[in-house]
Amino acid sequence: MNLKQNIKTLIVKKPLKLDCGQTISNFPLAYETYGSLNNEKDNAILVFHALTGDQFVTGINPVTKKDGWWSYAVGSGKSIDTDKYFVICANVIGGCMGSFGPSHENPMTKKIYGTDFPVITINDMVNAQINLLDFFGIKKLFSVAGGSMGGMQVLQFISNYPDKAKTAIPIACTSSHSAQNIAFNELGRQAIAADHNWSDGNYNSKNIVPDKGLAVARMAAHITYLSKKGLQEKFGRKLQERDDLKFGFDADFQIESYLRYQGSVFVDRFDANSYLYITRAMDYFDLVKQFNGNLSDAFKDTKAKFFIISFTSDWLYPTQENKDIVIALNAVGANVGFVEIESDKGHDSFLLNVPNFLKALKNFLDKSYAEKHS
Amino acid sequence: MKPEYKIISDLIEKDAKVLDVGCDDGTLMEFLKTNKNVNIRGIEISKEKVQTCIAKGLTVIEGNAEFDLKQFPNDSFEYVVLGQTLQAFINPETVIKELLRIGNKAIVTIPNFGHWKVRLDLLLKGTMPITNSLPHDWYNTPNIHMCTIKDFVGFSKIINFKIFKSLALINENVSDINHSNLIFKNLFGELGIFLIEK
Numbered sequence: 005m006n007l008k009q010n011i012k013t014l015i016v017k018k019p020l021k022l023d024c025g026q027t028i029s030n031f032p033l034a035y036e037t038y039g040s041l042n043n044e045k046d047n048a049i050l051v052f053h054a055l056t057g058d059q060f061v062t063g064i065n066p067v068t069k070k071d072g073w074w075s076y077a078v079g080s081g082k083s084i085d086t087d088k089y090f091v092i093c094a095n096v097i098g099g100c101m102g103s104f105g106p107s108h109e110n111p112m113t114k115k116i117y118g119t120d121f122p123v124i125t126i127n128d129m130v131n132a133q134i135n136l137l138d139f140f141g142i143k144k145l146f147s148v149a150g151g152s153m154g155g156m157q158v159l160q161f162i163s164n165y166p167d168k169a170k171t172a173i174p175i176a177c178t179s180s181h182s183a184q185n186i187a188f189n190e191l192g193r194q195a196i197a198a199d200h201n202w203s204d205g206n207y208n209s210k211n212i213v214p215d216k217g218l219a220v221a222r223m224a225a226h227i228t229y230l231s232k233k234g235l236q237e238k239f240g241r242k243l244q245e246r247d248d249l250k251f252g253f254d255a256d257f258q259i260e261s262y263l264r265y266q267g268s269v270f271v272d273r274f275d276a277n278s279y280l281y282i283t284r285a286m287d288y289f290d291l292v293k294q295f296n297g298n299l300s301d302a303f304k305d306t307k308a309k310f311f312i313i314s315f316t317s318d319w320l321y322p323t324q325e326n327k328d329i330v331i332a333l334n335a336v337g338a339n340v341g342f343v344e345i346e347s348d349k350g351h352d353s354f355l356l357n358v359p360n361f362l363k364a365l366k367n368f369l370d371k372s373y374a375e376k377h378s
Numbered sequence: 379m380k381p382e383y384k385i386i387s388d389l390i391e392k393d394a395k396v397l398d399v400g401c402d403d404g405t406l407m408e409f410l411k412t413n414k415n416v417n418i419r420g421i422e423i424s425k426e427k428v429q430t431c432i433a434k435g436l437t438v439i440e441g442n443a444e445f446d447l448k449q450f451p452n453d454s455f456e457y458v459v460l461g462q463t464l465q466a467f468i469n470p471e472t473v474i475k476e477l478l479r480i481g482n483k484a485i486v487t488i489p490n491f492g493h494w495k496v497r498l499d500l501l502l503k504g505t506m507p508i509t510n511s512l513p514h515d516w517y518n519t520p521n522i523h524m525c526t527i528k529d530f531v532g533f534s535k536i537i538n539f540k541i542f543k544s545l546a547l548i549n550e551n552v553s554d555i556n557h558s559n560l561i562f563k564n565l566f567g568e569l570g571i572f573l574i575e576k
Contacts, residue, residue, distance in 0.1 A: 309437070311432075327441075330439060330449070331449040334439075334449045334450050334451070334454075335449070335450075335451055337451075337454055339419075339437055340437070340439065341432065341436075341437045341438050341439060342438075342439045342440055342441070343425065343428045343429070343432065343438075343440045344425065344440055345425075346425060360425075360429065363429065363433075364429060364432050367429075367432045367433045367435075368432055371432070371433070371434070371435030372435070374435070375435060
């Protein structure tokens with residue numbers, strides 16, 4: 005855990021009233037930055053991570069020693085060009101990469117929170133991260149961007165702080181978690197809860213981890229990030245290091261082996277309770293309800309220029325749900341562009357090497373940046 | 379650049395809010411931005427062309443105008459432009475009504491199927507006309523509802539909209555269409571350009 009010494013942390017002094025009613029203060033918000041802030045302080049992009057992401061957007065993640073989750077999109081000369089822009093990303097509260105979360109110690113009881121940690125929402129995550137603007141002395145961000153749960157944070161951010169970002173890029177997301185989205189998240193949570201090691205969330209005190217349950221949660225979720233076509237093309241019915249079926253329950257098929265691997269590497273880097281808290285935050289996300297059934301009202305005060313991106317094979321947050329956001333924005337005359345990118349890589353497309361996506365993202369940002377500097 | 383872009387630009391007032399329906403690669407949008415300082419949005423069905431527009435820094439929504447115009451509120455634009463695509467819609471009547479619902483004015487351009495070359499082509503060859511502005515075969519044309527300048531004028535009476543200004547494009551020259559020269563313009567006009575209102 006010494007690796008976590010590499011984590012930059014802002015201690016947020018200002019009290020934050022959470023949606024659940026509790027107020028937190030003096031809490032840690034872990035963040036990372038890339039590139040440099042210019043003198044005018046107008047080149048900052050706040051990137052929001054998705055469910056299992058963290059603040060280490062690009063380059064080598066110092067904790068996991070793997071590539072950052074958005075390495076294809078963020079970096080020198082890339083779509084979000086760190087030679088040009090100052091990229092900030094924070095670990096969401098409720099997370100497990102240094103920000104205030106269920107694996108932290110409760111100062112009152114001196115015990116690890118576990119499920120005593122307050123339930124947090126997307127709104128809470130965004131309200132915690134706004135403190136980074138003050139910290140860096142940024143009056144207005146050039147952009148807020150993120151995919152999946154990151155996209156939800158983009159929408160919530162603009163709704164809460166309509167004049168704090170020049171542009172907004174919600175990618176492969178939704179304004180309201182669907183029954184199917186909640187169902188898959190519940191499947192993951194129940195897999196964790198069914199692991200005896202979970203111990204009602206108190207596994208930390210026993211020095212055990214519900215790794216089996218968390219791995220199953222990850223396996224199930226991973227399927228939802230890919231498309232049927234993508235899976236079929238990559239794995240089909242190919243067998244794993246064997247010439248024939250073994251008539252048993254080992255991983256005969258490559259897809260089985262792949263999912264087991266995905267599950268096993270995930271438990272090394274992610275906290276089971278954080279998984280519960282963050283999926284809950286996603287399930288509670290309903291910007292439509294926050295505005296009494298009229299999503300447009302969420303955006304009525306903003307002058308931000310929106311660019312919404314969806315993917316053809318994303319069945320988790322399908323194009324129509326992204327288009328609903330476009331429609332809501334058009335209804336209030338907001339400045340909104342939209343493109344659906346052709347890809348068979350499913351919901352995960354935004355994290356992968358999908359050239360048309362990366363090109364659109366780059367062009368939108370660079371042209372918007374040139375516009376305000378001309 | 380298509381010759382009618384200059385004509386369309388002349389019909390639009392400075393600083394107006396404009397929607398270009400079927401904005402293609404954004405050439406007209408850029409032209410209007412430069413010349414009239416308009417606040418312009420586009421809607422385009424082709425992913426490739428949407429990408430081209432984004433690369434030009436234009437605000438474009440990927441969508442099918444046949445179904446996706448309904449997302450825009452009433453009177454949200456001062457002008458809505460529909461360039462040479464009316465004939466490709468399943469229901470041109472709905473489209474015209476949608477244009478006039480979301481825009482105070484609409485500018486519609488149509489390739490004239492009444493042009494003499496088209497008529498002659500059909501008369502002499504007895505096959506569906508193929509010309510420079512109508513290059514497709516009958517079986518692969520996107521143009522399923524071709525009309526003539528005269529048809530469009532008649533259409534205004536049938537579905538009840540006002541034609542504020544009508545122009546014909548002949549050899550890159552523009553001229554007014556009026557009641558007395560309609561038959562002539564319908565024979566020689568390659569393109570009809572109409573500024574219409576509710």
